Structure formats: structure tokens, C-alpha cells
Amino acid sequence: MDSKKEPQVFTRSVSFGPDQELDTLTAEEREAREDAEMKLEGGSGGSQTPVDDPDWKPGFANRFPWLGFGALTVVLVCAVASVLVLCLADNVSQTKWKKQIAPNVIITILNSVANLCFGIAISNGIAIAWWRKTLQGATIEHLNRSWLFSSSIKEVILGAKYFNFIALAALTAKLTIIDGTLLQKSFGTEIRADPAAAVDITGYANTSIPMTGRITGDSTVTGLLAKNWNDNLKIWSQGGGLLPNNYAGCEGLCYLYVPGAGFEFDCTDAVELDIDYGVAVRNASAIAIGPDCTNGDGTLSNSTLCQQALANTTAELFHLSFDPVYNGADSTNHDYINMSMLYTNASDVAPDQGTCPGKQYSQTCQLRPAVINYPVMIQAYKDEHSITSMSLAVDPRTHDNSTFHLFNATGKQQSGFEVLRYSDIHESFILGDTRTRLGGVAKGFSIYLGGNASLTWSAAGFWLNQDGNSPSYLFNDLGTQEGKTASSDLCGFEFVDPMNRQVFEESYAASHDPFHNYDMPSVIGKINQMMFALALDISNEDDDKNITAGSLSRPAVVYKDTIHYVINKAYVFGALASIIFCILCVLPTYWGYWQLGRDVTLGPFEIAAAFRAPNLHHPTNKPIDKLIKEVGNREVKFGAIVVGHDAGKIGSHALQCFSNYFPQVWKSTISTAILKIRNMTVTQRPVTILDGGMSRELIRLGAPFRQPEWSALSLIEAPDYVRQVHLEFARAGADVITTDSYALVPFHLGEERFRERGKELAQLAGRLAREAADQVSKESGRKISVAGSLPPIFGSYEPARFDVERVHEYLDILVDALQPYIDIWLGETLSVIKEAEAVKTAVAKSGKPLWISFCPDDSESANLSSPRLRSGESISDTVEWAAKAGVEALLYNCCRPNFAGSALVKARQAVPSTLSLGVYANTFVPRSSESPANEDISATDASLDAVAYAADAQAWVKHGARIVGGCCGVGVKHIERLSTLLKAT
Numbered sequence: 011m012d013s014k015k016e017p018q019v020f021t022r023s024v025s026f027g028p029d030q031e032l033d034t035l036t037a038e039e040r041e042a043r044e045d046a047e048m049k050l051e052g053g054s055g056g057s058q059t060p061v062d063d064p065d066w067k068p069g070f071a072n073r074f075p076w077l078g079f080g081a082l083t084v085v086l087v088c089a090v091a092s093v094l095v096l097c098l099a100d101n102v103s104q105t106k107w108k109k110q111i112a113p114n115v116i117i118t119i120l121n122s123v124a125n126l127c128f129g130i131a132i133s134n135g136i137a138i139a140w141w142r143k144t145l146q147g148a149t150i151e152h153l154n155r156s157w158l159f160s161s162s163i164k165e166v167i168l169g170a171k172y173f174n175f176i177a178l179a180a181l182t183a184k185l186t187i188i189d190g191t192l193l194q195k196s197f198g199t200e201i202r203a204d205p206a207a208a209v210d211i212t213g214y215a216n217t218s219i220p221m222t223g224r225i226t227g228d229s230t231v232t233g234l235l236a237k238n239w240n241d242n243l244k245i246w247s248q249g250g251g252l253l254p255n256n257y258a259g260c261e262g263l264c265y266l267y268v269p270g271a272g273f274e275f276d277c278t279d280a281v282e283l284d285i286d287y288g289v290a291v292r293n294a295s296a297i298a299i300g301p302d303c304t305n306g307d308g309t310l311s312n313s314t315l316c317q318q319a320l321a322n323t324t325a326e327l328f329h330l331s332f333d334p335v336y337n338g339a340d341s342t343n344h345d346y347i348n349m350s351m352l353y354t355n356a357s358d359v360a361p362d363q364g365t366c367p368g369k370q371y372s373q374t375c376q377l378r379p380a381v382i383n384y385p386v387m388i389q390a391y392k393d394e395h396s397i398t399s400m401s402l403a404v405d406p407r408t409h410d411n412s413t414f415h416l417f418n419a420t421g422k423q424q425s426g427f428e429v430l431r432y433s434d435i436h437e438s439f440i441l442g443d444t445r446t447r448l449g450g451v452a453k454g455f456s457i458y459l460g461g462n463a464s465l466t467w468s469a470a471g472f473w474l475n476q477d478g479n480s481p482s483y484l485f486n487d488l489g490t491q492e493g494k495t496a497s498s499d500l501c502g503f504e505f506v507d508p509m510n511r512q513v514f515e516e517s518y519a520a521s522h523d524p525f526h527n528y529d530m531p532s533v534i535g536k537i538n539q540m541m542f543a544l545a546l547d548i549s550n551e552d553d554d555k556n557i558t559a560g561s562l563s564r565p566a567v568v569y570k571d572t573i574h575y576v577i578n579k580a581y582v583f584g585a586l587a588s589i590i591f592c593i594l595c596v597l598p599t600y601w602g603y604w605q606l607g608r609d610v611t612l613g614p615f616e617i618a619a620a621f622r623a624p625n626l627h628h629p630t631n632k633p634i635d636k637l638i639k640e641v642g643n644r645e646v647k648f649g650a651i652v653v654g655h656d657a658g659k660i661g662s663h664a665l666q667c668f669s670n671y672f673p674q675v676w677k678s679t680i681s682t683a684i685l686k687i688r689n690m691t692v693t694q695r696p697v698t699i700l701d702g703g704m705s706r707e708l709i710r711l712g713a714p715f716r717q718p719e720w721s722a723l724s725l726i727e728a729p730d731y732v733r734q735v736h737l738e739f740a741r742a743g744a745d746v747i748t749t750d751s752y753a754l755v756p757f758h759l760g761e762e763r764f765r766e767r768g769k770e771l772a773q774l775a776g777r778l779a780r781e782a783a784d785q786v787s788k789e790s791g792r793k794i795s796v797a798g799s800l801p802p803i804f805g806s807y808e809p810a811r812f813d814v815e816r817v818h819e820y821l822d823i824l825v826d827a828l829q830p831y832i833d834i835w836l837g838e839t840l841s842v843i844k845e846a847e848a849v850k851t852a853v854a855k856s857g858k859p860l861w862i863s864f865c866p867d868d869s870e871s872a873n874l875s876s877p878r879l880r881s882g883e884s885i886s887d888t889v890e891w892a893a894k895a896g897v898e899a900l901l902y903n904c905c906r907p908n909f910a911g912s913a914l915v916k917a918r919q920a921v922p923s924t925l926s927l928g929v930y931a932n933t934f935v936p937r938s939s940e941s942p943a944n945e946d947i948s949a950t951d952a953s954l955d956a957v958a959y960a961a962d963a964q965a966w967v968k969h970g971a972r973i974v975g976g977c978c979g980v981g982v983k984h985i986e987r988l989s990t991l992l993k994a995t
Contacts, residue, residue, distance in 0.1 A: 073606050082593055085593060088121070089189070092586075093585075101576065103572045103574050113197065114194075125190065128186045132182060135179050137611050139156075139598075140612060159176045175598045175601075188588045198577070198578065204569060210565060211565075213256055213258065213268075217381045220554055223239065223445070223446050223449050232452065232453040239450050242543045246540055253401065254400070257388060261570065262570035263568065263571070264568045265385070269430055273378060277422075277509075278373055278374050280507075283369065284368075287354070289364065291466060327463045330508055331350045332456045334449045344434035351372065352370065353483065353505040353506065357502040365501075371507065379435050380433055382423065385405075409426060423534075455540070462477050483506050485505060488502065512530040608632075611634065613634060625641075648662045696972075702984055706980075708731055710981065720758045721752065725774055729778060742989060747796060751771075751828060772827030773831075798829075800824060800849050802845055803821060806865070807880055809842035809845075821849065829856055833858065834858060837861070843888065846892075850897070859898040861897065861899040861901060862892060862899070865879065865880060866909045870937070886916065902917070906931060906934065907933075907959065907962040909931075910931040911966055928974060934950060956981075957987060960991045961991075
């Protein structure tokens with residue numbers, strides 16, 4: 011069509027309604043028609059129709075858009091349901107919600123239904139608005155623009171100045187993703203403890219102290235610990251207060267009380283005494299070694315003064331001991347353990363004065379055997395990485411955990427512990443039985459808790475003497491850690507009260523790991539832990555225990571850490587607002603629906619029928635579904651019309667009006683085309699079938715594949731996958747398989763690795779292809795050739811990066827490595843003719859045929875009717891170069907099939923008969939011109955499956971291609987289908 015006439019066509023005014031030819035109407039009929047149209051335009055609501063037609067019935071009830079309004083109602087219901095579900099799920103444990111229908115699953119389903127219904131409502135509303143515009147009368151240009159608004163958001167943006175309700179609805183279709191995003195954003199999870207639940211826990215605990223040792227020698231001193239008590243102490247000392255859990259019934263964090271053997275602590279008040287042991291010890295030492303206490307012969311005097319001085323040369327700074335007290339068979343006096351404590355706090359007045367005033371505290375406790383109600387915490391999670399354990403602790407949700415570690419003098423036990431009853435022991439050691447209950451306990455306490463520390467003076471200065479566990483109670487180090495200067499006159503040692511817990515709030519560990527307790531329990535806390543371990547018999551070595559009597563079911567509370575749903579209500583109501591906004595944006599498109607006389611869509615056949623397309627000519631105004639039943643069996647085709655009044659045009663018409671020689675129509679007259687069809691004779695040459703893309707097949711097989719190495723990674727790490735791809739392509743029908751050397755360039759390997767391993771990897775690629783080709787040749791009897799792939803060295807789709815000065819230092823390495831294994835050289839995906847010239851030079855001395863494959867530009871901005879390389883060079887330029895260069899074949903690859911076919915047709919017009927043409931396209935979706943190749947894995951077009959691609963290949967062969975295959979995204983199935991189809995025809 012002449013471009014000068016196009017504006018006249020585009021601005022033709024059209025309208026939509028029941029059709030009657032005006033020329034056939036009488037004057038009265040015309041007057042009635044005009045009157046009806048005026049009433050319609052005047053807002054009659056469609057109650058009167060311009061023409062009495064049974065298929066055209068306007069009106070509020072007749073044309074009510076049930077589908078569209080119903081869809082919007084469902085959208086609103088889904089929105090409310092989503093809000094309700096999220097509000098119900100807020101702060102609810104995952105265990106309280108059915109796994110099969112988790113809230114996020116429900117929200118996803120509701121959102122999907124809402125989006126589907128939004129799509130239905132928007133498409134119905136747009137159709138109504140478009141046909142109302144047509145009914146009112148509009149230019150073709152305006153109608154086309156509105157139709158484009160309905161199908162392309164790009165048109166909405168570019169045509170912003172023509173914005174209308176159709177554009178608003180189309181834009182709303184894109185905005186509906188906002189509510190889904192907000193709903194998903196509103197949903198989160200946190201790990202929290204479930205509310206406390208009651209549970210019964212079963213386990214063993216002894217309420218009486220078992221045999222714990224044996225008396226040795228003539229005295230009542232315990233010299234041997236029983237194995238069960240000894241091992242219990244070892245386990246306790248290694249656990250830091252955590253004991254093995256042998257109780258059943260706890261799954262989570264459980265708190266309970268367990269009655270077990272222990273002690274009541276009846277303690278005296280601490281006695282405080284002012285001291286200065288530094289002066290006392292130093293003075294006593296001066297007297298003891300001075301002239302007043304010597305006899306002149308080096309021996310010491312026995313005078314009272316001397317004996318007192320000698321006694322005071324050593325000062326006791328700390329003492330903690332445990333001694334059993336036996337009362338024999340005397341039933342009025344029970345046996346017990348006497349715990350004696352002494353500790354001092356002193357500080358140095360000055361580093362060199364040898365004086366350290368302070369306080370001395372002494373206290374004793376009587377440990378009477380009793381049954382203690384121990385507060386117990388059990389951690390027992392199902393996680394295979396968790397460690398189950400027991401420890402003494404109270405439930406912080408129901409008890410003041412800050413007082414748990416304190417000694418309760420009134421209750422004579424640690425806070426949170428209860429003395430249930432006494433369990434008095436009377437040991438007489440008669441009849442030769444030397445086993446003891448309290449003796450072993452006292453011995454164990456002495457070993458693991460007891461200790462002594464004292465201060466002495468000599469000529470070298472003060473000396474601190476410590477044994478047992480006394481270092482664990484020493485609070486200071488006289489500046490050792492701070493690096494202060496050492497002094498022999500320092501004596502200000504501070505020991506802590508064993509009855510108090512040592513807290514390390516300012517320690518590095520506590521500040522960097524606040525969730526763990528690094529504090530050291532008091533001596534009473536440790537005794538309770540040790541006695542609880544004894545009651546549980548954690549070593550399971552007490553042969554005298556009564557498991558039946560000691561195993562009881564005890565009530566407990568359990569807390570389970572579970573995933574809780576957490577909802578951000580701001581996002582929820584934001585999503586609801588977005589949905590309501592979108593509904594309001596769609597509603598205007600339904601305005602005036604009552605003016606239409608039948609249900610409408612924007613289907614191409616309905617529009618064509620309304621515009622009275624000849625192929626859809628019909629005598630009625632029936633809706634499209636009924637129209638299709640009447641004309642649906644008509645056969646039509648799009649192409650060059652050669653007969654009838656439309657001869658010489660390209661369009662859609664009955665089959666008999668077409669020529670089958672379509673490719674030559676645009677360069678010749680129709681009569682010439684018909685003449686060529688009648689006189690055309692073609693000498694068919696066999697078609698050579700190439701393989702497909704390597705990368706996607708490697709991914710399909712599970713081979714190593716990632717950036718930056720791309721397909722070269724499989725050569726490096728798992729070359730057997732490369733061999734397998736070659737075998738599958740050859741067995742699928744490929745006559746030529748291509749070496750996996752496309753990614754053997756610095757872009758993928760890196761400059762250093764290319765120089766170190768480029769040749770080695772290229773040799774491996776050639777050998778793998780050669781072995782696969784020979785194997786399939788032997789299996790099938792077909793000759794399988796190997797093409798040596800020579801890629802664009804400086805990057806695919808990057809003609810501007812080509813460096814003629816450096817290209818041969820890389821190409822020569824590939825050519826030298828591949829030479830022994832290949833039959834054909836294939837320079838492929840070349841975007842500029844200079845790349846092809848470089849390949850030709852590199853292989854000139856090899857004596858093997860050269861195929862060159864250029865890459866047409868198929869970006870979104872490319873012109874399909876005038877294909878060019880990405881460098882801007884024309885297809886004619888490539889043909890001219892190939893003819894002069896003397897290459898055996900000229901191919902086009904790595905573009906979409908339609909661009910490859912267009913390039914082939916252009917090349918065919920100028921190619922000499924001696925030059926074979928070929929095509930192997932990719933199956934990518936359209937890409938922008940700025941998108942570099944191999945930067946990421948490109949998306950493929952699902953419509954270009956094996957059947958569709960084979961049909962394209964068949965068309966290429968009809969247009970003169972003698973070599974066909976596949977590039978990126980073309981797999982084994984594509985080649986198998988292509989081979990079967992081409993070889994069959």
C-alpha cells in the first residue's frame with residue numbers, strides 16, 4: 011500500500027452495530043435509523059434498538075456482565091479471605107495448623123485465583139470499553155491504539171497522551187502483582203516456645219544415700235570411693251552441671267520436681283575477724299629466725315615465745331573441708347557431714363610495705379541426710395544434632411530465676427529446693443563391714459570441692475601455698491594479668507565466699523555469648539548437683555539400687571520450640587488497599603455495557619467479522635461462537651494471492667487463490683512468480699545435518715556447568731559428559747558433530763588459565779569429538795565428520811571488542827590443538843566479517859575445508875525484513891566476502907529461526923552455485939541489543955519445540971539450505987526430529 015495514502019485509511023471513521031446497507035434503505039427507514047441513533051447517543055440506556063434484530067439486544071439486564079462482575083466479586087472475596095487467614099494465623103504455632111494447608115499455601119492459592127479472576131474481569135471490561143468506543147464511532151487509528159493498549163504495556167507507556175480507561179485497565183493488570191507481593195511480604199515466621207503443656211515423665215531417682223566408699227586402716231577415714239560414686243563424680247565434673255538424661259516422656263524443654271537423696275544445710279552465722287596477715291607473718295618470722303629464738307648453735311629455743319612465733323609464720327587464708335561425723339548406734343544422734351569454711355579478703359596498702367589489712371570469715375555447716383525435692387530441667391529435642399540433658403533449674407516463667415542460686419538459711423537449702431524429710435543414717439562399722447555411705451560422700455566432696463591456702467614469709471618474701479580446689483576460689487592475682495611489676499612484699503589475696511555463686515558478667519565469654527551461663531555455682535549448688543547425680547545413678551553402676559521402687563512417673567510442664575507464623579498487618583492492609591484500588595480502576599471499563607447488543611470479546615475473528623471481512627461473510631449478527639459454527643469449516647491461507655480481484659497482494663484468502671512459491675514474491679511480479687513456478691526445476695543435493703547446542707545438553711545430563719567457565723567446565727572436571735553429548739547427537743542423526751571448544755577463550759577461562767591449559771583442553775575437546783564420531787560411524791555405517799569450533803575470541807555478540815592485533819595469538823593455539831582430530835573448520839557465531847577473515851588466515855595452512863557461520867542480529871530492535879550482522883554489515887556483504895574467500899560453506903547461526911531464515915533468503919539471492927548455504931538457529935526468546943551472550947543462561951522459547959524447529963528446518967531446506975542443525979537450546983530431540991523429517995522427504 012502506498013505510504014502516502016495510509017493516514018487516510020487510519021483516520022477512517024467506523025462504528026459498530028447491526029449492519030444494513032444504507033443504499034438499500036428507504037427515506038423512512040433512514041429517518042427511523044437516525045432517530046434511533048440519536049436516542050442511543052442521548053443515553054436511552056439501550057432500551058430501544060436502532061434495528062429490530064433478534065441477535066442484538068441491549069439493556070441493563072440483557073447485557074449484564076455476569077462473568078466480569080462475578081470475577082471481581084471473587085477477587086474481593088479472595089482478598090477478604092486472605093486477610094482473614096493471615097489474621098487467624100498471626101502468632102499461631104505451626105503445629106496448630108494443618109501441614110497440608112499452611113497459611114502461605116492458602117494465600118498463594120487465593121492470590122492465584124484472584125489474579126486469574128482479575129485477568130478475566132480486565133479482559134471483559136476492556137472488550138466492553140473497546141466495542142463501546144467502536145459503537146460510538148472512532149477512527150481506525152484510535153481503535154488500533156486502544157487495542158494495542160489492551161495487549162502491550164509498552165504501548166500504554168509510549169501512548170501516555172492518549173491514556174483512556176482501556177489503558178488504565180491494562181495497566182491495572184500489571185499492578186495486580188503488587189498485592190501478591192505485599193501478601194507474601196506480610197507473612198513471616200519466628201521460632202518461639204509453645205505455651206506450657208502438662209506431661210508425665212518417668213525415671214529413676216534414689217531417695218536414700220547408697221554405699222559410696224570403704225573405710226581403710228584403723229581409723230574411720232574413707233580411703234576408697236565406690237565405683238558408682240566415683241564415676242558419677244567424673245561424669246558430673248565433665249558436664250559443667252549438665253547430666254545425661256535417662257528420663258522418658260519429655261520432648262522439648264521440660265520442668266519438674268524430682269525427690270532424691272541430698273542434704274539439709276544447717277549453717278552457723280559467719281564469724282568476721284579483722285586481720286593483717288602480712289604484718290603478723292612477717293613479724294613472727296623475724297622472731298622465729300632471730301637471736302631471741304636461737305640457742306647459739308643453730309637450734310631453735312623451746313620457749314613459749316618462740317613456739318608462738320613459729321606457729322604464726324604461716325597464716326591460713328582459705329579452708330574448705332568435709333568431715334563425716336559418726337554417732338554409731340546412738341539413735342538419738344544422727345550421722346552427718348561437717349563442712350568447715352574459712353576465707354579472707356585482704357588488700358595491699360602499698361607494694362613495698364608488706365602490710366595487707368582485711369577480714370577473715372569462718373563458718374560451719376552441718377550436712378544432714380535428707381530427701382530433697384530437686385527442681386529439674388530436661389532438654390530433649392528430636393533434632394538429631396541436639397544433646398539431651400538434665401540440670402538443676404527452675405522454670406523462669408513461674409519462678410524468680412534471679413534468686414535461684416542463693417542460699418535460703420530459713421529453708422536450709424538453695425532457693426527453689428525443698429527439704430521433704432530427713433533420711434538419717436547411723437553407721438557403726440561393726441561385724442567387719444567397712445562400707446560407708448557418708449564417708450564416701452565426704453571424701454568425694456573433699457576431692458572435688460575442698461582445698462586450703464596459706465601465706466608464709468621467707469627471706470625471698472611472701473609465699474602463697476595452695477592445694478586442692480582453693481585456686482578456684484581465689485579472686486585476684488596481684489596484678490599478674492595487668493602486667494604490673496612483681497613485688498615480694500605483696501600479700502593482699504582475696505578469696506570469695508564459697509557459699510556465694512561466682513558471676514562473670516564482665517568476662518569476655520559472657521559479653522560475647524550472653525545465652526550461656528559461665529558462672530560458677532556456690533559450694534551448696536555444686537553439692538546439690540553432685541547429690542542429684544548420685545540419686546540418678548547417672549553411671550548406672552549402683553548394684554544395690556531398687557529400680558522398681560525408685561522409678562516413678564512425675565508431673566511436668568513442657569515447652570516446645572516451634573515455628574510460629576508472624577504477620578505484618580501493615581503489609582496485609584496495604585495488599586487489601588491495592589486490591590480495592592485495582593478493582594476501582596477496572597470498573598470504569600464496564601460503563602455503558604447496556605448499550606451493547608450482544609456479548610463481545612477482542613478475538614481476531616470477532617473483530618474481523620464486525621469489519622465484514624470477506625472470509626467471514628455471513629448474513630446475521632450472531633455472536634462469534636455461533637458464527638464460527640456457520641463458517642468454521644472454511645479453509646483459508648495467508649500468502650501471495652495469485653488469482654481473483656486481490657491478485658498481486660499478500661493476504662488471507664481461500665486456498666485456491668495462492669501460489670506455493672512465496673519466497674520470490676517480494677522481488678518479482680506475481681506473473682513472474684507464476685512463470686517461475688511453472689518452469690522451476692530443482693536439482694536436490696543431500697542435506698548435511700549438524701548437531702545441536704552443547705551447553706543445554708550438559709545441563710540436562712547434570713554435568714558441571716556454571717559461569718565463568720560455561721561448557722569448558724565439563725572438559726575440566728567431567729569430560730565423559732561431553733563425550734556422551736557427542737554420542738547422543740550422532741546417534742540422533744547428526745552427520746557432523748562440533749568440538750566443545752567454543753568456551754575455550756579467555757572470556758570464559760581467564761587469561762592465565764587459557765595460556766596454561768588452553769591447548770590441553772582444546773586437544774581434549776578434539777579427541778572426545780573424534781572418538782565419538784568414529785564410534786557412531788562404526789555402529790551405524792554412516793560417515794560422521796568432526797567440525798573444529800573456532801569461536802569469536804573476544805566474546806559472542808561483541809563485534810566492537812574484536813582486536814585484529816591479538817586475535818591470532820589465541821586462534822593459533824586452538825587451531826594447532828584441534829588440527830589432528832577434525833575434518834572441517836567451523837568459524838561460528840561471528841558478528842563481524844573481520845572475525846571471519848582472521849579464522850580464514852588461521853586455518854589457511856591446514857588444508858582442510860572451512861565453513862564460516864555469521865550471527866545475524868535478532869535483538870528486539872532488529873529489522874526482520876532486512877537482516878544484518880551485529881556489526882551492521884549486510885547479508886550481501888557476507889556473501890560477497892565468502893565468495894572471494896573461497897570458503898566451502900556459508901552459514902548463519904545463534905539467532906532466532908525467523909531471522910536465520912530471513913538471512914538465508916537474502917543470501918540465496920546473491921550466492922554463487924559453488925557455495926553451500928546453511929542455518930543452525932537457537933531457541934532463545936528475543937533479547938535486547940545490549941544483552942551480551944553467555945553472561946547468564948538465556949531463557950528459551952517453549953514454542954520452539956522439536957516439532958516446530960523441524961518445520962523451520964524443512965522451510966530452510968526449501969529455501970536452499972544444504973546444511974542445517976541447531977545452536978543454543980537445540981537439543982538431541984530437536985536433531986532427532988529434524989533428521990527424521992528431512993531424511994524422509
